[in-house]
Amino acid sequence: MRVTIIGVGLLGGSFGMALRKSGAADHVAGVDLDRATLDRAIDRGAVDEGFLDLAEGVERADLVVLATPVRAILEMLPGLASILGAETVLLDLGSTKEAIVSTVASQAGIKRYVGGHPMAGTEHAGIEHADARLLQDATFALVPPPEVDEGAVDLLTDLVRGIGACPVVIPAERHDRIVSITSHLPYLLSVVLALAAENMAREEDRLGAFAASGFRDTTRLAASNVRVMADICLTNGRPLLRGIEDARRLLDDLAALIEEGRESELVRTLTTAKESRASLLEERRTD
Amino acid sequence: MRVTIIGVGLLGGSFGMALRKSGAADHVAGVDLDRATLDRAIDRGAVDEGFLDLAEGVERADLVVLATPVRAILEMLPGLASILGAETVLLDLGSTKEAIVSTVASQAGIKRYVGGHPMAGTEHAGIEHADARLLQDATFALVPPPEVDEGAVDLLTDLVRGIGACPVVIPAERHDRIVSITSHLPYLLSVVLALAAENMAREEDRLGAFAASGFRDTTRLAASNVRVMADICLTNGRPLLRGIEDARRLLDDLAALIEEGRESELVRTLTTAKESRASLLEERRTD
Numbered sequence: 001m002r003v004t005i006i007g008v009g010l011l012g013g014s015f016g017m018a019l020r021k022s023g024a025a026d027h028v029a030g031v032d033l034d035r036a037t038l039d040r041a042i043d044r045g046a047v048d049e050g051f052l053d054l055a056e057g058v059e060r061a062d063l064v065v066l067a068t069p070v071r072a073i074l075e076m077l078p079g080l081a082s083i084l085g086a087e088t089v090l091l092d093l094g095s096t097k098e099a100i101v102s103t104v105a106s107q108a109g110i111k112r113y114v115g116g117h118p119m120a121g122t123e124h125a126g127i128e129h130a131d132a133r134l135l136q137d138a139t140f141a142l143v144p145p146p147e148v149d150e151g152a153v154d155l156l157t158d159l160v161r162g163i164g165a166c167p168v169v170i171p172a173e174r175h176d177r178i179v180s181i182t183s184h185l186p187y188l189l190s191v192v193l194a195l196a197a198e199n200m201a202r203e204e205d206r207l208g209a210f211a212a213s214g215f216r217d218t219t220r221l222a223a224s225n226v227r228v229m230a231d232i233c234l235t236n237g238r239p240l241l242r243g244i245e246d247a248r249r250l251l252d253d254l255a256a257l258i259e260e261g262r263e264s265e266l267v268r269t270l271t272t273a274k275e276s277r278a279s280l281l282e283e284r285r286t287d
Numbered sequence: 288m289r290v291t292i293i294g295v296g297l298l299g300g301s302f303g304m305a306l307r308k309s310g311a312a313d314h315v316a317g318v319d320l321d322r323a324t325l326d327r328a329i330d331r332g333a334v335d336e337g338f339l340d341l342a343e344g345v346e347r348a349d350l351v352v353l354a355t356p357v358r359a360i361l362e363m364l365p366g367l368a369s370i371l372g373a374e375t376v377l378l379d380l381g382s383t384k385e386a387i388v389s390t391v392a393s394q395a396g397i398k399r400y401v402g403g404h405p406m407a408g409t410e411h412a413g414i415e416h417a418d419a420r421l422l423q424d425a426t427f428a429l430v431p432p433p434e435v436d437e438g439a440v441d442l443l444t445d446l447v448r449g450i451g452a453c454p455v456v457i458p459a460e461r462h463d464r465i466v467s468i469t470s471h472l473p474y475l476l477s478v479v480l481a482l483a484a485e486n487m488a489r490e491e492d493r494l495g496a497f498a499a500s501g502f503r504d505t506t507r508l509a510a511s512n513v514r515v516m517a518d519i520c521l522t523n524g525r526p527l528l529r530g531i532e533d534a535r536r537l538l539d540d541l542a543a544l545i546e547e548g549r550e551s552e553l554v555r556t557l558t559t560a561k562e563s564r565a566s567l568l569e570e571r572r573t574d
Contacts, residue, residue: 005388008502008572045335048561059453059506076290081436091437116417119496119497119499120499120500121499121500121501122500123506126342138499139496139497140429140497141497165514166496168493168496170493174491174493177448177487177498178487178491178493178494178497179328179493179497181483181484181487182494182497182498182499182501182502183497183501183502184479184570185483186480186501186502186505186506187501187540188538189476189479189480189505189538190505190560191537191541191556191557191560192476192534192537192538192541192558192560193472193473193476193534194561194563194564194567195537195556195559195560195563196468196472196530196533196534196537197468197469197563197564197567198466198559198560198563198567199533200464200465201563201567202419204461204464204465206455206457206461206465207465207468207469207567207571208566208567208570209426209453209455209570210406210426210428210465210466210470211468211469211567211570212406212425212469212470213407213408213409214470214473214474214507214508215469215470215473215567216409216568217504217505217507217508218473218476218477218504218505218508219473219560219564220501220504220505221501221504222560222561222564223561223564224561225564226554226557226558226561227554229557230550230553230554230557231402233541233545233553234545234548234550234553237545237548239544240545241542241545241572243483244541244542244545245542246483246486247479247480247483247538248535248538248539250478250479250482250483250545251475251479251531251534251535251538252535254391254475254478254479254520254531255528255531258520258527258528258531259524261521261524263517263521266294266517266520266521267513267514267517269478269482270478270509270513270517271513272482272485273477273478273479273481273482273485273509274509274510274511275515276481276482276484276488277481277484277509277510278487278510279495280481280485280488280494280495280498280502281353281495281498281503282495283495283496283498
């Protein structure tokens with residue numbers, strides 16, 4: 001199978017490495033805006049060859065993989081629709097799915113599309129940080145459009161298994177709702193914490209000395225690629241706004257317990273949080 | 288110098304190990320409620336000998352270190368006041384300082400007190416997880432009461448340097464305000480996220496599969512010892528409630544930017560968060 005990956009950054013590069021290492025693809029081409037990035041992707045073993053021209057890059061591909069930020073994917077779809085072969089399967093790795101699935105539906109030229117989202121990432125961006133192991137054992141959502149191409153879903157399920165990730169077939173709306181809580185709300189809370197610290201740091205010059213591992217880990221996601229995350233927030237607004245509302249309500253409840261010194265309820269709530277987290281992470285591990 | 292540590296859990300045990308390893312103390316005694324914990328603390332090299340009886344344990348100490356949760360410290364102070372030698376220096380390692388400093392002030396029997404707070408910890412509790420390296424390079428707040436005992440502060444400054452940590456002398460009110468943002472708000476946001484996930488998991492059975500490293504790290508603090516954290520919340524209520532208020536306001540602002548699609552402002556805010564975090568952690572590293 002010949003695969004073309006468009007956007008060879010952290011995720012596209014890691015996917016290419018995993019494909020090549022596992023032998024799941026015979027040939028991996030990369031398309032990027034920048035020659036130096038393509039050369040680096042070849043050096044790092046992420047792709048076999050690189051193209052600056054989209055049409056040239058996808059010409060002989062059995063599978064085309066879009067690995068750019070969500071809105072760059074949305075902008076690319078109409079152009080792709082006119083050059084994609086009728087049998088070519090299209091997969092995207094964008095972090096939100098409804099916007100992409102519905103845009104694909106409006107493009108008659110795209111016949112065999114399945115959305116994808118590997119639950120793997122780091123706060124670092126770019127081909128330098130790409131690593132085949134990033135996808136190892138990761139949940140890899142496969143999100144078929146309303147008109148499902150079963151052949152494409154089967155092909156991708158095998159491919160995802162082939163690189164050592166765990167395929168989960170799930171509809172776009174359900175995917176977006178889940179990741180609003182497991183990925184996007186964590187990011188925003190991390191941002192809120194960094195901003196609250198910034199506010200205090202303006203009048204408290206010793207703050208930095210007190211930022212230990214708890215602060216570092218809880219704000220780690222705030223170091224994510226801003227463009228990628230802004231795209232995510234703006235294309236997953238509805239579920240994310242519900243998540244924010246939920247977080248606000250939970251914060252209010254905690255504030256009331258603290259303000260009124262309701263110790264046993266506070267202990268109960270903190271215990272629920274601890275146990276829920278443990279059981280969610282346990283499910284992940286044993287899935 | 289002879290040191291007695293009361294409470295040989297994660298922090299007391301780690302402090303004992305660091306004291307013994309560095310040679311900063313000639314003899315380290317441990318006091319705990321539980322014989323098995325004391326034996327384990329001896330086995331693990333945290334203390335030279337163990338006492339179940341408080342008076343016996345502190346009898347010949349030059350320095351007594353309280354390493355229990357905050358409210359256990361508050362409850363212990365009156366009893367300690369009647370058995371502490373006039374020259375014995377008292378240090379506590381509680382995570383909030385105003386409540387302890389003001390309770391000490393009401394105990395005439397306590398002559399040479401300095402508050403302490405090493406900015407080190409993990410979500411794991413107990414002597415099994417104690418490690419001398421926990422305190423290595425950590426900021427170690429020293430919080431003198433209003434009537435400062437300069438000799439005690441100097442002694443502890445040397446001791447903290449001796450175990451490889453970084454002493455920062457700071458008043459209680461300022462300490463509590465800073466850690467409300469660097470430690471306690473991170474904990475509560477982590478709890479909020481775990482609870483929001485729990486709420487969704489009730490109706491969404493695939494949630495666990497989507498809890499990847501971002502969720503794991505952002506909720507890590509929710510796995511902390513509940514009793515320790517409830518104590519902290521209830522003894523640092525005022526600054527913490529201000530921090531919660533700040534977080535709510537920031538969440539509202541982000542929600543408005545997302546809801547109204549104000550992209551450039553959103554990007555600016557996310558960029559500020561990313562840069563603030565980096566510079567705060569940088570300060571920490573170069574302090």
